[in-house]
Amino acid sequence: MRRIRLAKVLLSGYLGLLLPLSAGPLLAAETCLPLTTSDELPEAAQHWHIGKIHFERNDIFDLSSKHSVWFHRFANDYHVITTEAALREDLLFSEGEPLNLSVLAETERLLRSRRYLRHADIVVSAYCPSSRTVEVTVRSWDNWSLLPRLSLGHSGGATKANLGLAEDNLWGTGNQAQIEYFTDSERDGYKLQFHSPNISGSHWQTTMQYADTSDGESYRLNLAKPFYRLSSERAYNLDIFKEIKDISEYARGDVYNEYKSNQQLIELSSGWSFWRDSDSVQHFNVGSTLDERKFDRNNDSTQAPPDNRDLSQVWLSWEFLQSDYRELTNFFLWNRVEDVNFGWQVSLRLGRLLESLGADQGGWHWQASVQKNFEINDISWLVSRLSYSQLHRNQLQEQQLFQSELRYVRHLSEQQVLIAQLQWSVGKNLFRDQRMTIGGDEGMRAFPLYYQTGDKAAIASLEYRYITHWHVWQLLDVALAGFVDAGRAWDNPQRPAGPDDEQNLAGYGIGIRLLPSHSSRGSVISIDLAKPVSDNPELSGWRWRLIAKRPF
Structure with missing residues (x-):
């Protein structure tokens, strides 16, 4: 009887070690598929829910430009970039809600109307077939304010x-x-x-x-x-x-x-x-x-x-x-x-x-x-x-x-x-x-x-x-x-x-x-x-x- 119990314990421990290792390949198989633009989103995925919202906040000047000079770096260093919280407060959608591309476009216009932003765009950046969700990326570029x-x-x-x-x-x-x-x-x-x-x-x-x-x-x-x-x-x-x-x-x-x-x-x-x-x-x-x-x-x-x-x-x-x-x-x-x-x-x-x-x-x-x-x-x-x-x-x-x-x-x-x-x-x-x-x-x-x-x-x-x-x-x-x-x-x-x-x-x-x-x-x-x-x-x-x- 003790041998049977010991065998169960050893089996449980062995499975406990194996399951985390096996979960990796399973999750990898369910990895979300990236998109370049929202236009590439499959039609079926346009009715899924929003799983994650990512933010890409860009500073005022592109320092990689050949026309970049010292005061562009100075402006970026001493400018307080728009916080993620401020951008999130303006969103007309949230995680867990059904995806609506027209709402994403309406939010884009709202963000672009803020004078402290030079430009903003919102795209569906990935879709996840296993969970029937999508990931949305909000990109913004600041103005000098x-x-x-x-x-x-x-x-x-x-x-x-x-x-x-x-x-x-x-x-x-x-x-x-x-x-x-x-x-x-x-x-x-x-x-x-x-x-x-x-x-x-x-x-x-x-x-x-x-x-x-x-x-x-x-x-x-x-x-x-x-x-x-x-x-x-x-x-x-x-x-x-x-x-x-x-x-x-x-x-x-x-x-x-x-x-x-x-x-x-x-x-x-x-x-x-x-x-x-x-x-x-x-x-x-x-x-x-x-x-x-x-x-x-x-x-x-x-x-x-x-x-x-x-x-x-x-x-x-x-x-x-x-x-x-x-x-x-x-x-x-x-x-x-x-x-x-x-x-x-x-x-x-x-x-x-x-x-x-x-x-x-x-x-x-x-x-x-x-x-x-x-x-x-x-x-x-x-x-x-x-x-x-x-x-x-x-x-x-x-x-x-x-x-x-x-x-x-x-x-x-x-x-x-x-x-x-x-x-x-x-x-x-x-x-x-x-x-x-x-x-x-x-x-x-x-x-x-x-x-x-x-x-x-x-x-x-x-x-x-x-x-x-x-x-x-x-x-x-x-x-x-x-x-x-x-x-x-x-x-x-x-x-x-x-x-x-x-x-x-x-x-x-x-x-x-x-x-x-x-x-x-x-x-x-x-x-x-x-x-x-x-x-x-x-x-x-x-x-x-x-x-x-x-x-x-």
């Missing part, structure tokens, strides 16, 4: 300057912090700002901002959870804003009147999604807005200020969003992947002004907007935006505003792009502080800032852009441009009479476009030399213009 805000710009006869510091990826967390001193044609002062785009992976976001300027102060507190993905079911928003500032009224680029503005706004809303399918969704929102604006004279006032107004209201809105994204290059920017939505985007909002909330009088306020991009052929596209708003108050004149923006993009070759743009705005009885302006930053690049103002405006422009192979130390991508502008703003009874009031404006010029290729602030820097076509002797000669702004 610690930015000294030191700039000097000149546009339309006015000088702008900024001095400060901004960090768009605080300690690799994706949060933004900024302190800045600024001066321009309107005011000077300093601004503090903090923004968190995704609080602890909850997809709640917050913005806190405070500014103290030469003509007043402003602050903003925003806490929101937007419809951050197509399948989001709920959205919330709380916005508190106050701003005190001086507003200047211009004629031909010169100030003819000033007054003080004090705006206070509080908005609270909630939204639901419904009628959702694989590529579209509809949203229903309900909210309340307290919007009070007061105006008063200041030391430079030459005319009476606008009337005070309170447009406090409750409102309902409906939105339709269709997801049809394409990955394009040389569309708004160049030399980088751009996510362009060719689906319909429609919104309607109806507000009821209530005296019980503080409104001056009862009435209705409704707004509508439509945005759609069209692919004409493989080398040309049309970008369109239309909006209409109407404000009807019981004892005051009805206000209306129609605005349209059309942009035609055509690739003449891999390096040549033709861009035509038309902006048309028609208003009726607009508030004085909301009239359209043209000149300088607002189109008509050969004319001073705010050269013409009015309830109606139209601008047409044509730009030829040649994308060079020049890269300034891997910091700036360079393009050359030539442009022609034509336009006019009119219907402003308060503006003093003078030359060019009833004339169409035109100008032309050449310029350089600089795109920071490794910076979290993806604004295009435009340096232009422009000449107006005008009989006004004050506008003779060429004007230079420098401005950094996000495109269209």
Whole structure:
């Protein structure tokens, strides 16, 4: 009997030694099969679950490049790369969930929208037949995010300057912090700002901002959870804003009147999604807005200020969003992947002004907007935006505003792009502080800032852009441009009479476009030399213009 027990013990021990050794070959036979791209994934595996998620985090500069120099190494050494935790918090999928390639693509777009990332892609990197799972790899490339805000710009006869510091990826967390001193044609002062785009992976976001300027102060507190993905079911928003500032009224680029503005706004809303399918969704929102604006004279006032107004209201809105994204290059920017939505985007909002909330009088306020991009052929596209708003108050004149923006993009070759743009705005009885302006930053690049103002405006422009192979130390991508502008703003009874009031404006010029290729602030820097076509002797000669702004 003892011999039988001893034999069992010895057999058990022998098997215990053999099983770990035999498990190796068994597991090796079940090794996951690597993939180069998600397109190689077998059709059957597209319905499996996600087993593992891998992260490949790349630094700012590729030091293996022959153009790499000492400050590229310095930047990589002293930059805090985006943490795996920050990237994981933005993922719209997790381990154990069924694989959905459209969700992977949607997450790619979300990551690429983060300004601290230069690029991101997500691929199925392996599939494991035995466990019927796949492995997903998230690859990201960082931007330089610690930015000294030191700039000097000149546009339309006015000088702008900024001095400060901004960090768009605080300690690799994706949060933004900024302190800045600024001066321009309107005011000077300093601004503090903090923004968190995704609080602890909850997809709640917050913005806190405070500014103290030469003509007043402003602050903003925003806490929101937007419809951050197509399948989001709920959205919330709380916005508190106050701003005190001086507003200047211009004629031909010169100030003819000033007054003080004090705006206070509080908005609270909630939204639901419904009628959702694989590529579209509809949203229903309900909210309340307290919007009070007061105006008063200041030391430079030459005319009476606008009337005070309170447009406090409750409102309902409906939105339709269709997801049809394409990955394009040389569309708004160049030399980088751009996510362009060719689906319909429609919104309607109806507000009821209530005296019980503080409104001056009862009435209705409704707004509508439509945005759609069209692919004409493989080398040309049309970008369109239309909006209409109407404000009807019981004892005051009805206000209306129609605005349209059309942009035609055509690739003449891999390096040549033709861009035509038309902006048309028609208003009726607009508030004085909301009239359209043209000149300088607002189109008509050969004319001073705010050269013409009015309830109606139209601008047409044509730009030829040649994308060079020049890269300034891997910091700036360079393009050359030539442009022609034509336009006019009119219907402003308060503006003093003078030359060019009833004339169409035109100008032309050449310029350089600089795109920071490794910076979290993806604004295009435009340096232009422009000449107006005008009989006004004050506008003779060429004007230079420098401005950094996000495109269209």
